[in-house]
Amino acid sequence: MTRTDEIFRAISWVIGIGCVIFLMLPIVITVAASFTSSPVYTLPPPDWSLRWYKSLAHKSGLLDAVMISVNLALVSTVISLVLGTMAAIAVARGRFHGKQAVATFVVSPLMMPGLVVGVALLQFFREIGLRDAYWSLLLGHIVITLPFVMRTLLAAMGSFDFSMVDAARTLGLSYPKAIAKVLIPNLAPAYLTGGLFAFLASMDNYPISIFLTDARNKTLPIKMLQYLEEQPDPSLAAMSSGLILLAVIVLLIGARTVGLNKMIQ
Amino acid sequence: MIARLDRISLLAVPALVFLAAIYALPLMMLLAKSFQGPEGTGISAYIEFFSDPYNLNVLWRTIRVALLTTLLALLIAYPTAFAMARANGIWLTVFLVALVLPMSLGVVVKAFAWSILFRANGALNEFMQWIGLTSGPIRMMFTETALVVGAANVFLPFMVLPIYAVVRQLNASLPDAAASLGATPLFRFTHVTLPLTLPGVVAGAAFVFSLSISMYVIPSLIVGERQQTMSMLIARSFLYLRDETLGSTISAILLAIAVAVVLFSSWLAGRLGARQ
Incomplete structure (x- = not known):
């Protein structure tokens, strides 16, 4: 270890700690702002209070937005897990040309401009006469969640020993049963991680949803941006703090069952 | 069979x-x-788009902001990935929580938190005056710098994670072996460490660039209507102007950039993979 190495090491630690602070800053701001007594966002808050948490109870339409977002995220994630499992098995085990192309295509919506996909879906659904906002949103959200699931499952199946599935088959299980009883339990961490990121991506999607909503089906990010434009009071910070708490709980469960380092692979 | x-x-x-x-x-x-203008099929919509200096300005701003965001995220993420790879126990947990937890905070709230920080009477200005960096409040809100900082913050995990994945697998004895053969630290970095970590850099940079070239919520909350980006032009032409040809044209241009980034990065990743 030379002096230069030590200097490099020290610099990487200083930037690393700076990075942690930088990443946590919006969370700290949001939580601090949620406990303010003032009706506007001022930092530091003049006084502490819980009034914005209480105000959440009679915020019109907020609960509906949470419900529709959770509903869309859950249903689209489950459908993506099914479609993604099948496609990932085909890429991992099938014998056909262009496997890499199939994998790239299924993961590609991740890197396409959300707003453009949203516009394209809006025009397409109008063309085929699909007018129901819930179904439009659901189809759009499957396009968002499928790449997250596919990416994680492809990586996990790359190092999975498929002879275990074959062994279960020789023991008399049908192929779908062998997948359900051997493959899925063995890849549980990948399912949890892929599912979690897919769920979060759906919950947080704005650019695709904005083109597919109607007055009755407003998702949470759309409702939140609308509140910010109409009356930006700290009740939004209060609700976000609630969501952060929820995320902390999910992370704790994830860390206990899967391990944080495994979750992000 | x-x-x-x-x-x-x-x-x-x-x-x-x-x-x-x-x-x-x-x-x-x-x-x-x-390609369908009011007077039949053709590229008239594109000619119209590219002949307006305002549009060219927006296109250049969008690309510039995306490049700067990617660069800032890379400058922070690269050393951080090395610190993470050496961290263990509680420090590794701190890094991982800092990367994953912000993903649970919606982008709307995150962008708004930054807009609170950037206000003239906001926390950042008061802090900078307090430590003596500036003598009076400086204008940060509605500036491109604010946009780049906010966007880099939101997309940073997507840069750190792929680089961390390759750095973690880096064989620590390789640079040492190079050192024992008499290589200088700079030579070791440019000839051993950097080439081995480049696939992670390419993956992270491609992802962050394509996210920032098409971001919508962050610029609309941090810079607003005054400095439009391509995404804001798309939203405006569809949601307010109801000009579908213009909107489709801008969408097609943004799509072409995104597809080019995907193809270029996978070509680059393939070349890097083949070389090793």
Whole structure:
């Protein structure tokens, strides 16, 4: 270890700690702002209070937005897990040309401009006469969640020993049963991680949803941006703090069952 | 045997059919629409778009902001990935929580938190005056710098994670071996460490660039209507102006950039993989 190495090491630690602070800053701001007594966002808050948490109870339409977002995220994630499992098995085990192309295509919506996909879906659904906002949103959200699931499952199946599935088959299980009883339990961490990121991506999607909503089906990010434009009071910070708490709980469960380092692979 | 293997390949069909119908086909139709002007098929909509200096300005701003965001994220993420790879126990947990937890805070709230920080009477200005960096409040809100800082903050995890994945697998004895052969630290970095970590850098940079070139919520909350980006032009032409040809044209241009980034980065990743 030379002096230069030590200097490099020290610099990487200083930037690393700076990075942690930088990443946590919006969370700290949001939580601090949620406990303010003032009706506007001022930092530091003049006084502490819980009034914005209480105000959440009679915020019109907020609960509906949470419900529709959770509903869309859950249903689209489950459908993506099914479609993604099948496609990932085909890429991992099938014998056909262009496997890499199939994998790239299924993961590609991740890197396409959300707003453009949203516009394209809006025009397409109008063309085929699909007018129901819930179904439009659901189809759009499957396009968002499928790449997250596919990416994680492809990586996990790359190092999975498929002879275990074959062994279960020789023991008399049908192929779908062998997948359900051997493959899925063995890849549980990948399912949890892929599912979690897919769920979060759906919950947080704005650019695709904005083109597919109607007055009755407003998702949470759309409702939140609308509140910010109409009356930006700290009740939004209060609700976000609630969501952060929820995320902390999910992370704790994830860390206990899967391990944080495994979750992000 | 052949029949069974074929059946396994068929498992990809539902996902492919779904994405072909609800993703590829709509994008194709959007592309086709961008070539249909009021006076028949042609590239008139593109000529109109590119002949307006305002549009060119927006296009250049969008690309510039995306490049700067990617660069800032890379400058922070690269050393951080090395610190993470050496961290263990509580420090590794701190890094991982800092990367994953912000993903649970919606982008709307995150962008708004930054807009609170950037205000003239906001926390950042007061802090900078307190430590004596500036003598009075400086204007940060509605500036491109604010946008780049906010965007880099939101997309940073997507840069750190792929680089961390390759740095973690880096064989620590390789640079030492180079050192024992008499290589200088700079030579070791440019000839051993950097080439080995480049695949992670390419993956992270491609992802962050394509996210920032198409971001919508962050610029609309941090810079507002005064400095439009391509995404804001798309939203405006569809949601307010109801000019579908213009909107489709801008969408097609943004789509072309995104597809180019995907193709270029996978070509680069393939080349890097082949070299090793």
